Amino acid sequence: MTFLILGSLTVRNAKHETIHxxxxxxxxxxxxxxxxxxxPTSIEHLMESLWDGTPPPSAERNINTYVHTLRKLLSPDDLRSTPIxxxxxGYLIAIEPEDLDLLTFQTRVRQGRQASRVRDLDTAYHYFExxxxxxxxxxxxxxxxxxxxxxxAAHxxxxxxxxxxxxxEIRLSLGRYAEAASxxxxxxxANPTHERLWAQLMLSLYGAGDRAAALRAYQRFRKVVAEETGLEPCQPIQDLHQRILASGSVFDLRLPAKSIHLVEAAPYDPxxxxxxxxxxxFVGRGEELVQLRSLLSPPNGRLPHHVxxxxxxxxxxxxxxxxxxxHLVRDRFPGGQLYANLHGATPGIRRLEPLxxxxxxLRALGVAPHTVPSDVxxxxxxxxxxxxxxDVLVVLDDVVDLAQVRPLLSVPKGSTILLTSRQTFALVDNCVHVRISRMSQTEAATMLARLAGxxxxxxxxxxxxxxxxxxGNLPLAVGIAGARLANRPQWEVADLVERLEDERRRLHELEAGDLAVSSSLAVSYDLFLGGAHPLDRTAAHALCALGVLQVPDVTSHIIGALLDVPVDMAERAMERLVDGHLAEVDETGxxxxxxxxxxxxxxQAVRQQTRAARSATLDRALSSYVATTRLAVKLSGYRRPAPTEVxxxxxxxxLTSEDEACEWLEQELxxxxxxxxxxxxxxxERTARLGAALALSLFWHLQRSGLPSRLLAINRQVLGVGQRLGDRNIQAYAHGYMSMALSMTGHREEALAHVQEELALFRELSDPHGEQIALGSLGEIHLLLGRYEEAIGYAEAQRRVAKTIGYRxxxxxxxxxxGAARHKLRQFDQALKVxxxxxxxxxxxxxxxQETAVHEKLGDIHLDLGDPASARICYETALTCAHVAKLSIAEPYMLLGLARSSRLLGEFxxxxxYLARSVATARATGTEELKNGLAEEEAVLAAHGRPITALTGS
Structure with missing residues (x-):
């Protein structure tokens, strides 16, 4: 039985089940x-502990009852085995030191101090960790x-x-500066006036290469000390501050009774x-800007507002x-500024999810992409x-509602969330609303004057x-009107007013909110469409074309495909829209x-083009996407996409290189x-077929990147298209890809049903290549389900078909x-031979x-044969192959194998x-079926005194 009190009181039985x-x-x-x-603990001490020295008359009887109840909870099968x-x-609880975290903690601290006294810092570090x-x-x-x-608890x-x-102190002495700072x-x-802690923090930040952060830490400490005591920090910390101010990148600093040598180091975080x-x-909004600056950059050194x-x-x-x-307050946030457009009200664009x-x-803050948690x-x-x-400023633009950003709002003091939304956020604690509507007449006129003269x-x-x-006194509409006047210097303001007055229906809608902006945008569009320069008219066509394609952003290449014009002309047209404030562009083009x-x-696309024309416009963009995706897949070394008739x-x-192809796939996904x-x-039909071809072309990228949820969702649509068009080839591949996605997330019985449909369809089509793919999937799923003889049967059938068509x-x-199935049947010699x-x-x-998978299976066999050294070599080779092949989805399995091999070799x-890395990559790639194996290995390692839960954050 295990007792834990260094946190919430928790009791676990021999089966690791929590006793509530x-x-x-x-x-x-x-x-x-x-x-x-x-x-032994006396009854008097127990009364003091339970009732603060004022026990009820029945206190002793109550304690006896409580003890009896606890004994039944702890030892329900045999009260004689109770530890109480x-x-x-009074009473005594008899417990082994390793079964109470407090006793283990005290033992490890004692061992760490002993090692520290003889300057065995690596051992001391190990025990304190x-x-x-x-x-x-x-x-x-x-x-x-x-x-x-x-x-x-305070003690x-x-x-x-x-x-x-x-x-x-040990971390600093060992040069682990970033780790110490973390x-x-x-x-x-949590201890704002604790001198020793703040001195160590200053040293660790400086040692990690972040001199500015070290100086900010001193200023924060000095401010709190002055507010709470009216005094200055102690002289050693003041001296330390002066040394950091005057130092370069290498120096020797001394704390009271300690000596720590810092070396040159790079900054530890971005x-x-x-x-x-x-x-x-920007003009106008003077009152709002004053209010916002006072909230985000308060005077007198006060902390900025939370949200x-x-x-x-x-x-x-x-x-x-x-x-x-x-931008006005960015200097107040030296830790950086983060920005995201959440597309909460973007027509046709899927809003971003919190995760x-x-x-x-997290990636912007330095977290490796494959270690970003998949759980929100x-x-x-x-x-x-x-x-x-x-001290970080986080700008969340175009938020749809509280649910979209709730996980991001609880930021530590010193950082601030600045968000924009159509919705109110009254339910958010400590949130200040700055509500805006129309600009004042003066502000709108000033804005117009700035633009038009x-x-x-x-x-x-x-x-x-x-x-x-x-x-409507709305900035967007006023800005567009001013820009058009600026582009037509021969016009007077009344000329543009006259154009707007002609749109009597739209003028009525102009007073209604959203349609007011549409009316103003129509003026801008008309000016482009009727412009004397051909590029203006091309820009107007580009705007219409972008109304056909529903994607978050586009490159000049896609604009060229939409318009069926050269890429350079498409780019020039888009730049005209940018100049006219109808489009936005970032630094990546x-x-x-x-x-x-x-x-x-x-x-406008609906008004200006027939349905057939809009469909042709969309098909050109889709064709470009499919062609480029197939090229990127080929350059990236993925298997060829599923064949589709389009x-x-x-x-x-x-695209000319593997790196370019991988980058394009990531950016465009x-x-x-x-x-x-x-x-x-x-x-x-053609549009739907192009969509299916695009989705099928993305399969290997999604699969190897470990994105099963996206893989499943898009192939559900593919299956629907195949059924609607009566295309059994599309249906077959969709069933197969859905089965792989379901298998990746542990839903194997459901996956089995889809792959059986896949096999039937490929046999109807007399497609031996597709048939052997389905047979292979059936073998793999039966293997995972523990049906080893059936797995061998399907795999043998796959091998026969593949050999017949020459598909190695x-x-x-x-x-x-x-081989894997023979292993599970304990037929080791046959498994090793195969x-x-x-x-x-x-x-x-x-x-x-496939070489990656073979090395992994060989590692599994060597583990079962009691040869962890050979197993580790297999898993290391498999992991190297997986990295080269960009098989992110396979990495958690190799790392779990390495964890088991190292544990059996005594390298706990x-x-x-390795186990921590396996857990992190499993979460990042959605590999849920590893859960049982990870939990088992974690429990075994924990039994050897390794706090894996703390390492993995699980």
Whole structure:
């Protein structure tokens, strides 16, 4: 039985099942006994602990009842085996040191101090790491409520803090500066006047190469000390501050009674600068800017507000105001500025999910992409940890509702969330709303004058007032009108007013909100369409074309495909739209439309083009996407896409290398999935076929990247298209790809049904290549289901068909399945023979994908044969192959095998590291079927004193 009190009081039985102790008094009694484990505890002490010295008359009888209840909970089958013993005047809990985390903690601390005294710092580091890894939060968190237990918890917290200081000292002495800083941040903030902690934090930050952060830490400490005591920091810390100020990158600093030598080091974490370009022509919103600056950059050194929401109707300038404000206060946030457009109100574009936004931000803060958690709560916890001790401004633009951003809002003090939305955020704690609607008449006129020229605007005040009114006093509409006047210097303001007055129906809608912006956009569009320069008319056509394609952003190559014009002309046309404030462009040359402009573009496409013309426009873009995707797949070394009957009318983008291809697939993935989904929903057969071809072409990229949820969702649509068109080839591949996605997430019975459909369809089509693929999938799924004889039967059938058609990869796949199944049947010699032959063949054919799997299966056999050294060599080779083949989905299995091999070789610390990496990559790739294996290995390692739960964060 295991007892844990370094966190919430938790009890686990021999089966590692949690024993639930519901009543507080029962937990308090057990906690009191555990604090004095193996020592008799008197009834008087128990009364003091449970009732703060004022026990009820029935206290002793109550305690006896509580003890009886605890014994039944702890030993339900045999009360004689209970660890709670009756003593002369009280009770005692008899427990082995390794079965109580407090005793283990104290032992490890004692061992660490002994090693530290003889300067064996590596050993000391090891013991203190183990000791602190036992803590799961505040001690006795669910058992407090009496003064005695509160005091005990405070004492344990002091022990924890002292141990952290000692570990930090060792980390600094060993040169582990970034690691020391990471461990010290939260503790220093929780103990704002603790001199030793803050001195160590300053040293660790400096040693990690972040001199500015070290100086900021001193200023924060000095401010708190002055506010709470009226004094300056102690002289040693002042001296340390001066040494950092005066030093270069190498120096020797001394703390009281300690000597620490710092060496030159690179900064340990990135500082993101993601804000869009500062809107230089920004005018108006003076009151709002003053309010926002006071919230985000308060005077007198006060902390910025937690969450600030800019809310208002569409077209009111929320996003521009947010970006302008962020630039004005960016110096207040030296930890960086993060930005994301969440597409909450973008017509036709899927809004971002919380996990996607967290993933972007975590990667920007230095988290490796494959280690970003796939669980939103875990990602949010890592998000909070990385922001701790930083001062970061986070701009969340176009938020649809609270649910979309809730996991991101709980940021540590010093950081701020600035968001824009049409919705109110009244339910968010400590959120200040800055509500905006229309600009004032003066501000709108000033904006118009800035764009069109002050002299021209002043010549006709009445026309200016009328024009602003027709624009609804909305910044978007006023900005477009001003830009058009600027592009037509021969016009007076009244000329543009007259054009707007002609749109009487639209003028009525102009006063209604959203349609007001559409009316203003129509003026801008008409000016382009009727422009004297051909490029203006091309720009108008580009806007219409973008209303047909529903993707987040596009490159010039796709614009060229949409318009059927050369790429350079497409780029020039888009730049004209950017100049006219109808499109936006980022530094990577990707163009996007404001959500309201996109809606307007879609309406214009319907008005200006027939359905057939719109379909042809979409098909050209889809053809370009399919052609480029197939080229990228080929350059990336993936298997060839599923064959689909579709004629392509566009050339691929100019990709020439594997690196370019991989980068293109990553950057375009959201666009490709969105375009494929839109196309497959279209009624036109060619469009739907292009969408299916695009989705099928993405299979290997999605599969190897470990994206099963996206893989499953898009192939459900593919299956629907295949059924609607009566195309059995498309249906067969969709069934097969869905089965793989379901198998990746552990839904094997459902996967089995799909692959059986796949086999039947390929046999109907007399397609032996597809038939052997389905047979191979059936063998693999039966292997995973533990039906080993059936797995061998299907794999043998695959091998026969593959050999008949001369398809060597199919033979390799079948051999791997047969070898693995023979292993599971304990037929080791046969398994080794089959897999050995398969390894030779895969190497001869250069089939790195299948070679990875063969090495893994050989490693599994060597483990079962009691040869962990050979197993480790196999898993290491498999992991190398997986890296080269970009098989992210396979990495968790190899790492788990390495963890088991290292553990059997007695290398428990190395095993713990491999297991932690396996857990992280499994989460990142959605490999849920590994859960049982990971839990089993974690339990075994934990039995050897390795706190794997703390390592993995599970």
């Amino acid at each position: 102790i519901q009543r507080l008094k029962h937990r308090q009694l057990l906690a009191t006994l555990l604090l004095r484990a193996n020592t 013993e009756t003593q002369a005047d 183990q000791a602190l890894g036992l803590w799961r939060g505040e001690a006795l968190l669910n058992s407090r409520g009496s003064q005695s237990l509160d005091d005990a 344990l917290s002091a022990e924890h803090l002292a141990s952290l200081e000692e570990l930090s 461990g010290l941040r939260a503790a220093a903030l 500082v993101p600068r993601q804000l869009p370009r500062d809107p230089a022509d 600030v929401a800019i809310t208002g109707p569409p077209g009111s300038g929320k996003s521009t105001l947010a970006v302008r404000t962020a 996607e936004v967290l993933g972007r931000f 709560d875990e990602a949010a916890a890592l998000w909070r940890s990385l922001l701790d001790g930083r 002050a002299e021209r605007v002043a010549r006709d005040v009445r026309a200016t007032t009328r024009l602003v009114g027709l624009c 990707r163009y996007r439309l404001h959500d309201l402009v996109r809606l307007f573009a879609g309406e 004629d392509l009318s566009a050339d691929p983008a100019p 959201a666009n490709l999935l969105s375009a494929a989904s839109q196309a497959m929903a279209a009624p036109e 990869p199919g033979e390799h796949y079948a051999a791997t399945t047969i 897999l050995g032959d398969a390894l030779t063949q895969t190497r001869e054919d250069g089939n790195l994908y 610390d190395q095993a713990a590291v």
